[in-house]
Structures are given as structure tokens and as C-alpha cells.
Amino acid sequence: MLTLLFPMAAMAGVNVEGVRIWPAPDHTRLVLDVADKVDHKVFALSGPSRLVIDLENTTLKADFDKLDLSGSPVKRIRSAPRNGNDLRVVLDLKSDIKPRSFQLEPNQQYGHRLVVDLIDEGGLKARxxxxxxxxxxxxxxxxxxxxxxxxxxxxxxxxxxxxxxxxxxxxxxxxxxxxxxxxxxxxxxxxxxxxxxxxxxxxxxxxxxxxxxxxxxxxxxxxxxxxxxxxxxxxxxxxxxxxxxxxxxxxxxxxxxxxxxxxxxxxxxxxxxxxxxxxxxxxxxxxxxxxxxxxxxxxxxxxxxxxxxxxxxxxxxxxxxxxxxxxxxxxxxxxxxxxxxxxxxxx
CATH class of the missing domain: 3.40.630.40 (Zn-dependent exopeptidases)
Structure with a gap:
């Protein structure tokens, strides 16, 4: 039974359990609360401006519609299952940005997190x-x-x-x-x-x-x-x-x-x-x-x-x-x- 259950547990995937957004003068930080570390890819598209976040073996349990996007370059966030077990999140943007992503270990307040920074390249360095x-x-x-x-x-x-x-x-x-x-x-x-x-x-x-x-x-x-x-x-x-x-x-x-x-x-x-x-x-x-x-x-x-x-x-x-x-x-x-x-x- 244990031999059978371990691969099933591995297939169960990771849940996105919460989401937050932090607008700053030179960048906006999108944070996804995930149950564990997650394999992901992030890439930007132009015409129109979008940011795509692909997460492997992941299910969405959070509600992007509840986010307050005011003060950020994000117009709308869409999501859909992809390739059966994966999740694709698409950010419709007001203008092109430079993306950066990394994962954070749990701290006093939060668990595992995937952080995606939307960097305004005309921000700090151009001031x-x-x-x-x-x-x-x-x-x-x-x-x-x-x-x-x-x-x-x-x-x-x-x-x-x-x-x-x-x-x-x-x-x-x-x-x-x-x-x-x-x-x-x-x-x-x-x-x-x-x-x-x-x-x-x-x-x-x-x-x-x-x-x-x-x-x-x-x-x-x-x-x-x-x-x-x-x-x-x-x-x-x-x-x-x-x-x-x-x-x-x-x-x-x-x-x-x-x-x-x-x-x-x-x-x-x-x-x-x-x-x-x-x-x-x-x-x-x-x-x-x-x-x-x-x-x-x-x-x-x-x-x-x-x-x-x-x-x-x-x-x-x-x-x-x-x-x-x-x-x-x-x-x-x-x-x-x-x-x-x-x-x-x-x-």
C-alpha cells in the first residue's frame, strides 16, 4: 500500500492557496502562496503586453478576482489548467515590464511562496x-x-x-x-x-x-x-x-x-x-x-x-x-x- 501511495502523493501536485500584490514606485511584486516548492517558468510577451506564469503540477485554489490591482501595471489576471496537471496564469499589462521570479522559504507569517516581480526598467536607475x-x-x-x-x-x-x-x-x-x-x-x-x-x-x-x-x-x-x-x-x-x-x-x-x-x-x-x-x-x-x-x-x-x-x-x-x-x-x-x-x- 505504501509503495502505491507514494507515487500518488507525488502526483497530487501543489496548490496555490493565496495571492497578494505589492505595488512600489519602481516595481510591483506578485506573491503566490504555494503548499510547497513549485517548478515554474515566467516569460513576457508584447503586442499586447502580457506576462505568462506556467506552474507545473499545480492547482489554483486562490481567487485572483479579489486582488486590488490599483497602482500596479496589471489590468487583469487570467488563469486556466494546462496540459492536464499544470496551471497557466496570464497577467494582462498596461505596458511592457521586465519579469523576475524566485521562491521564498516559510517565515513567521507565510509559508512557501513564489514571488514574481514586475520591474519598471525606467524606475530607480532612471530617476x-x-x-x-x-x-x-x-x-x-x-x-x-x-x-x-x-x-x-x-x-x-x-x-x-x-x-x-x-x-x-x-x-x-x-x-x-x-x-x-x-x-x-x-x-x-x-x-x-x-x-x-x-x-x-x-x-x-x-x-x-x-x-x-x-x-x-x-x-x-x-x-x-x-x-x-x-x-x-x-x-x-x-x-x-x-x-x-x-x-x-x-x-x-x-x-x-x-x-x-x-x-x-x-x-x-x-x-x-x-x-x-x-x-x-x-x-x-x-x-x-x-x-x-x-x-x-x-x-x-x-x-x-x-x-x-x-x-x-x-x-x-x-x-x-x-x-x-x-x-x-x-x-x-x-x-x-x-x-x-x-x-x-x-x-
């Missing part, structure tokens, strides 16, 4: 750099620009507290409040990496900071641990290990050579040999880390007057969002969302 605001009564000096980065978002909820509070929601509210406080201070302008519930990949967050000509980058998070006891706020700057790996990455990618160190009017790596470019990057990284540590220490001093600190000094780690070689960058863990009291305070 023109922001023109710095000039304060009226400051002898023509431009505003200091602080880019505030709300961690996680969209399909990535971040850490989840005992009461179900999601890090992505808490840090977005916190970031918007912080941006308002910064904008209210003469001589300062705040920019947000995300303004809604969608995900931006880590490299694109630092890219946005560069597009905004940022003088400081602040990434806002809420920590978590496997037990409820740990609590307190932390501030992180980039570690030397992270700086070394990033310098190597910049030198390895020729397209980075046209980037400037120090923003407009800074030092170009274009045309420099590897040794000189490496020296310039090391100098810039060192200055950026030192500035980050100074800012982080100041932030800790202020945080300590309103919240318990997890560590008294600025910690250093190889977080990807801290790796800009010319923008002082800090990551603030505002508290432990896994601690019931701090979850309540963060909410």
Missing part, C-alpha cells in the same frame, strides 16, 4: 538625482539631507512581536515621524526610501540615498530575539570587515567606476588604476565610518534619555544598507519587538 533644497536665510547654503530608511516592507514583515505587531509597520510609522521632525528643523530636509508597504532591496536603498545626495543615511529597525527577555535600543555603524568587502565589490564592478566619492564635485574612480582607486575608496570608507560612529554616538546619547539602551556604545556590523563609501550611515534598532513591554512601547 534623476534630487536637487538639494536651499534654505532661504542661510547665505545660500543648501539643506543637510537626511535619508530615513524604514526597514523591511511588503512581503517581508521583519520581526513579529508576541502580540503580532509587525516590524515593517512600526518602523514605517517611526520613519515618517522622524522625517517630519527633520523637515521641521530649518536647514534640514528629510527623504524616505519607502513611503508605503512595499519592499525595496537593500542595494536599492543605498542607491536611493545617493540619488537624493544624502549627507546622512539612517535605517530604522526593531530588534528581535528568540526569548522575550532582551530589550533596549542599539545603534550600528559599518564594520571594517564590511568596508573591506564593499571596497572589493566596487573595484570588481566596472560600472561603479563612474560613480563619485563624496557626491557632486567629489572624486571620480573613472580611469583610475586599481591601486589608486582602492586607496581612494579606503580613505572615503574610513572617513564615512568615523563620521557614522560620531553620529551614532550622538544618537545613543539622546536615545538613552528616553529608552533603555541595549549596549552603551555604537556597535559595528556588515549590514548591506550601511555600505555606502561616501555617505555616513547608521542603523538604529529602536527596541526589541520580541519583548512584550517594548513591543507595546514601539506600537
Amino acid at each position: 534623476k538625482p534630487s536637487e538639494p533644497t536651499v534654505t532661504e536665510n542661510a547665505n545660500g547654503k543648501r539643506d543637510i539631507i537626511v535619508v530615513v530608511d524604514a526597514g523591511h516592507g511588503g512581503e517581508d514583515p521583519g520581526a513579529i512581536g508576541p502580540r503580532g505587531t509587525r516590524e515593517k509597520d512600526v518602523v514605517l510609522r517611526m520613519s515618517k515621524t522622524l522625517a517630519e521632525l527633520i523637515d521641521a528643523k530649518p536647514g534640514y530636509t528629510a527623504k524616505l526610501t519607502r513611503t508605503g508597504d512595499y519592499y525595496i532591496d537593500l542595494r536599492s536603498r543605498t542607491l536611493l540615498a545617493r540619488k537624493h545626495n544624502a549627507d546622512l543615511f539612517v535605517s530604522v529597525h526593531a530588534d528581535a530575539f528568540r526569548t522575550p527577555q532582551p530589550r533596549g535600543a542599539s545603534v550600528f555603524a559599518l564594520s571594517q570587515r564590511g568596508a573591506t568587502s564593499e571596497t572589493a565589490r566596487w573595484l570588481a564592478k566596472t560600472e561603479n567606476r563612474s560613480d563619485l566619492i563624496g557626491g557632486a564635485g567629489g572624486v571620480s574612480l573613472d580611469g583610475r588604476d586599481d591601486m589608486l582607486a582602492g586607496v581612494l575608496l579606503d580613505l572615503s570608507m574610513t572617513a564615512s565610518i568615523n563620521s557614522s560612529l560620531g553620529v551614532g554616538d550622538s544618537i545613543l546619547g539622546r536615545l538613552g534619555s528616553v529608552a533603555k539602551l541595549h549596549k552603551k556604545g555604537v556597535e559595528q556590523a556588515a549590514f548591506a544598507v550601511l555600505k555606502s563609501p561616501d555617505i555616513p550611515s547608521v542603523l538604529v534598532e529602536a527596541g526589541f519587538i520580541s519583548n512584550p513591554k517594548e513591543e507595546q512601547n514601539l506600537s
Whole structure:
């Protein structure tokens, strides 16, 4: 009986049990909740614009008609069985897009997922750099620009507290409040990496900071641990290990050579040999880390007057969002969302 049942179980296939859509400024993310990993193919068609998702040995149990497609490039979603056991999903689009697909393992909130990104190729990379605001009564000096980065978002909820509070929601509210406080201070302008519930990949967050000509980058998070006891706020700057790996990455990618160190009017790596470019990057990284540590220490001093600190000094780690070689960058863990009291305070 067991010998007979195993192949039958294999033939039973995978169900698509749910579906979500997350529109963002430069892409839209379609997420299919699947019972297990699924073999699939994704390809785009033009005239008219469509995206086809073929899933092998899959049955649809979700309802695409219930999706709110507003704010996305999708006009309609159709589906039909194919080749007996397979499923074909077709997205009718308003314009051509570049597709990207991958699968996610289960997390605290969701099970297995197939993610399909509809990328607007005129999105992040085509955005023109922001023109710095000039304060009226400051002898023509431009505003200091602080880019505030709300961690996680969209399909990535971040850490989840005992009461179900999601890090992505808490840090977005916190970031918007912080941006308002910064904008209210003469001589300062705040920019947000995300303004809604969608995900931006880590490299694109630092890219946005560069597009905004940022003088400081602040990434806002809420920590978590496997037990409820740990609590307190932390501030992180980039570690030397992270700086070394990033310098190597910049030198390895020729397209980075046209980037400037120090923003407009800074030092170009274009045309420099590897040794000189490496020296310039090391100098810039060192200055950026030192500035980050100074800012982080100041932030800790202020945080300590309103919240318990997890560590008294600025910690250093190889977080990807801290790796800009010319923008002082800090990551603030505002508290432990896994601690019931701090979850309540963060909410």
C-alpha cells in the first residue's frame, strides 16, 4: 500500500492557496502562496503586453478576482489548467515590464511562496538625482539631507512581536515621524526610501540615498530575539570587515567606476588604476565610518534619555544598507519587538 501511495502523493501536485500584490514606485511584486516548492517558468510577451506564469503540477485554489490591482501595471489576471496537471496564469499589462521570479522559504507569517516581480526598467536607475533644497536665510547654503530608511516592507514583515505587531509597520510609522521632525528643523530636509508597504532591496536603498545626495543615511529597525527577555535600543555603524568587502565589490564592478566619492564635485574612480582607486575608496570608507560612529554616538546619547539602551556604545556590523563609501550611515534598532513591554512601547 505504501509503495502505491507514494507515487500518488507525488502526483497530487501543489496548490496555490493565496495571492497578494505589492505595488512600489519602481516595481510591483506578485506573491503566490504555494503548499510547497513549485517548478515554474515566467516569460513576457508584447503586442499586447502580457506576462505568462506556467506552474507545473499545480492547482489554483486562490481567487485572483479579489486582488486590488490599483497602482500596479496589471489590468487583469487570467488563469486556466494546462496540459492536464499544470496551471497557466496570464497577467494582462498596461505596458511592457521586465519579469523576475524566485521562491521564498516559510517565515513567521507565510509559508512557501513564489514571488514574481514586475520591474519598471525606467524606475530607480532612471530617476534623476534630487536637487538639494536651499534654505532661504542661510547665505545660500543648501539643506543637510537626511535619508530615513524604514526597514523591511511588503512581503517581508521583519520581526513579529508576541502580540503580532509587525516590524515593517512600526518602523514605517517611526520613519515618517522622524522625517517630519527633520523637515521641521530649518536647514534640514528629510527623504524616505519607502513611503508605503512595499519592499525595496537593500542595494536599492543605498542607491536611493545617493540619488537624493544624502549627507546622512539612517535605517530604522526593531530588534528581535528568540526569548522575550532582551530589550533596549542599539545603534550600528559599518564594520571594517564590511568596508573591506564593499571596497572589493566596487573595484570588481566596472560600472561603479563612474560613480563619485563624496557626491557632486567629489572624486571620480573613472580611469583610475586599481591601486589608486582602492586607496581612494579606503580613505572615503574610513572617513564615512568615523563620521557614522560620531553620529551614532550622538544618537545613543539622546536615545538613552528616553529608552533603555541595549549596549552603551555604537556597535559595528556588515549590514548591506550601511555600505555606502561616501555617505555616513547608521542603523538604529529602536527596541526589541520580541519583548512584550517594548513591543507595546514601539506600537
